[in-house]
Amino acid sequence: MKNETIEDARTRSRGAAALTVDALAFRYRAADQKGNTWSLDNLSFRLETGEILGVVGPNGSGKTSLLKLLAGIMAPSKGEILLGSRPMAQLGQRDIARVVAMVPQDHVQVFPFTVADTVLMGRYPHRPSRLWSLGGGGETEKDLSCAQQAMSDTDVWSLADRLVSELSGGERQRVMVARALAQEPAILLLDEPTAFLDLNHQIEICRLISRLRSERQLTVVLVSHDLNVASQYCDRVLVLKEGRLIRMGSPEETIQPDLLRMVYGCEVVVDAHPHTGRPRVTIPMGSAV
Amino acid sequence: MAPPPRHFAPFHPVSLAPSVGEASRTGQDTARPYPCRILTLQRWLAIIAGLVAASLAVCALSLLFGATRIEMSAVVETLRHSMSAGEFDAATMSSPALIMVHIRLPRVLAGFLVGGCLAAVGVALQALLRNALADPYVLGVSSGAALGAALAMMFGIGTTLALVPALPLFGFLGGLLSLVVIYRLAQSQERLPVQSLLLAGVILNAILTAAIMFITSIMEPNRSAGLMAWLMGSLTAPDYTVLTLFACYAAVGMTILMRLAPELNLLTLGEGAARSLGVETERVKKQLFTVSALLTGAVVSISGMIGFVGMVVPHAVRMMVGSDHRLLVPASALVGGMFLVLSDTVARTLLAPTEIPVGIVTAIAGGPFFLYLLLCRKDRM
Numbered sequence: 001m002k003n004e005t006i007e008d009a010r011t012r013s014r015g016a017a018a019l020t021v022d023a024l025a026f027r028y029r030a031a032d033q034k035g036n037t038w039s040l041d042n043l044s045f046r047l048e049t050g051e052i053l054g055v056v057g058p059n060g061s062g063k064t065s066l067l068k069l070l071a072g073i074m075a076p077s078k079g080e081i082l083l084g085s086r087p088m089a090q091l092g093q094r095d096i097a098r099v100v101a102m103v104p105q106d107h108v109q110v111f112p113f114t115v116a117d118t119v120l121m122g123r124y125p126h127r128p129s130r131l132w133s134l135g136g137g138g139e140t141e142k143d144l145s146c147a148q149q150a151m152s153d154t155d156v157w158s159l160a161d162r163l164v165s166e167l168s169g170g171e172r173q174r175v176m177v178a179r180a181l182a183q184e185p186a187i188l189l190l191d192e193p194t195a196f197l198d199l200n201h202q203i204e205i206c207r208l209i210s211r212l213r214s215e216r217q218l219t220v221v222l223v224s225h226d227l228n229v230a231s232q233y234c235d236r237v238l239v240l241k242e243g244r245l246i247r248m249g250s251p252e253e254t255i256q257p258d259l260l261r262m263v264y265g266c267e268v269v270v271d272a273h274p275h276t277g278r279p280r281v282t283i284p285m286g287s288a289v
Numbered sequence: 290m291a292p293p294p295r296h297f298a299p300f301h302p303v304s305l306a307p308s309v310g311e312a313s314r315t316g317q318d319t320a321r322p323y324p325c326r327i328l329t330l331q332r333w334l335a336i337i338a339g340l341v342a343a344s345l346a347v348c349a350l351s352l353l354f355g356a357t358r359i360e361m362s363a364v365v366e367t368l369r370h371s372m373s374a375g376e377f378d379a380a381t382m383s384s385p386a387l388i389m390v391h392i393r394l395p396r397v398l399a400g401f402l403v404g405g406c407l408a409a410v411g412v413a414l415q416a417l418l419r420n421a422l423a424d425p426y427v428l429g430v431s432s433g434a435a436l437g438a439a440l441a442m443m444f445g446i447g448t449t450l451a452l453v454p455a456l457p458l459f460g461f462l463g464g465l466l467s468l469v470v471i472y473r474l475a476q477s478q479e480r481l482p483v484q485s486l487l488l489a490g491v492i493l494n495a496i497l498t499a500a501i502m503f504i505t506s507i508m509e510p511n512r513s514a515g516l517m518a519w520l521m522g523s524l525t526a527p528d529y530t531v532l533t534l535f536a537c538y539a540a541v542g543m544t545i546l547m548r549l550a551p552e553l554n555l556l557t558l559g560e561g562a563a564r565s566l567g568v569e570t571e572r573v574k575k576q577l578f579t580v581s582a583l584l585t586g587a588v589v590s591i592s593g594m595i596g597f598v599g600m601v602v603p604h605a606v607r608m609m610v611g612s613d614h615r616l617l618v619p620a621s622a623l624v625g626g627m628f629l630v631l632s633d634t635v636a637r638t639l640l641a642p643t644e645i646p647v648g649i650v651t652a653i654a655g656g657p658f659f660l661y662l663l664l665c666r667k668d669r670m
Contacts, residue, residue, distance in 0.1 A: 094567040094569075104562055108419075109557065112611060113613075116326065122566065161326050183566070
């Protein structure tokens, strides 16, 4: 834990990349005869500390695969990922989990775990593996306060004693964000964080992410189907199609009608958002179709 | 009105469930006790202590029942007598004490250990497969272990093989094989639906049972009869050497399972999520497979195939104490031990002096529960 923060502080002071992806390629099964295509093909980019990156692209373009590779859930077939200056392949899962946290798309819990239990699971990478940690009550004061902070940040504190399996999709999603925040990550990966949320919680999660970025220099990778979320909240947007990086740049550089037509194969209208001035995507009705 | 005396204040928890809005706004108030239910050391100790006491009581009671009812006073009397004489020799013991020390006590101890191991393995398999109906018997792990043990019997491999007891070893190998097959099937999809998992278990069971039947059919009749009786699942009084060995297996296996409890908690989220939270899933899975197969192999070699303990007990315990595996694993083991000791007491006494194989009792008790879960709780599987 201490090494981590020192490392991070150094990274920050240098203004170096939080994450470097170098010639990354991945395919699910090499032996797969018909679908022997690459899920991700020769991807290279850098992510600065404190940056919010949006990843967009049509279904099956490799967005979730990219996120799983960045979270260390899967190992790349080619290329490498650097966390700060260290290659991810040389780190243990625990080391990775102290730096990178992932919020998965959905969460299925078959057993009756409470929200508090689930959020406290996020403290696992910070807990030393002791020889005699047989019983309960292994949580330290820090674990408890971290989990509590994460739960109040995501507005699930009132649900702490409820069972995760009884929650609505949106509540569950916020619990997953709380669990990820309890990991105290330097890099947060979000897979469709707003998919199940109603409007007020969508806004809340997006605001929370912006706030954490400014408070803790959190680096965020956000996969979203919603081009407007990507455009409004992200510093840069990465456009993927069939596993290839099509373009990466500011929302103005990426959310363009020509590019979106090429990637998604449909017409969209892009204008400026009345408040932020950032590109806003709408689907034309009637005449344009 | 006089204000309440000051010294009462500390006994009033300010509020166990703080006003929600306030808590979420301030966020930090760790001075108070953690205001939601989590597994604290006190709770862990209280529940485990209660279960240990209950286990002792159940074991002591079941010592009194059997083909002949033994009065507690007679037992205490004879035991005190032989204790003071420093004699535990079977030849000089009175018959109640003899039954007690050399037949019932080892049998109750064996039953307790077998039940505990089966329940603990059930917990581990349920977490690993993310399925509350997983059980070493239903999934064919017990059959695999039984096939291994039957093979060892067929080739007449003595009780030891290079100083390692052969039956548990072969049982271990057979159980491990079944587990790997089942897990590969479950892993081929994100999470195997419960029906497919059970179907896979049924098919695996059928294949393994056929293999065991084949072995019994080519054995000499008197040996195959013994094998069949063993397969039905029965507890007989093991001698103390076997019992000690089995206790060692159980102790090692239980310790490893309890150490892996936090990892089991995380594995219930799915393998990907567990890995992203820092679990070395490949290593943990290998350890879990090995321990499960080891315990199942040891159990099967001592008691044959006893079903449903590994499914019913964890499920019931989870309803009582919650899902945290740090508590669930030891609590299930204790309750499983009690359950099997009670079942065995029923098996011994119901039609005394005839004994029913205890596997039949647990199946009759557990099978309907299993069906109930399958029918009524489908939405949550």
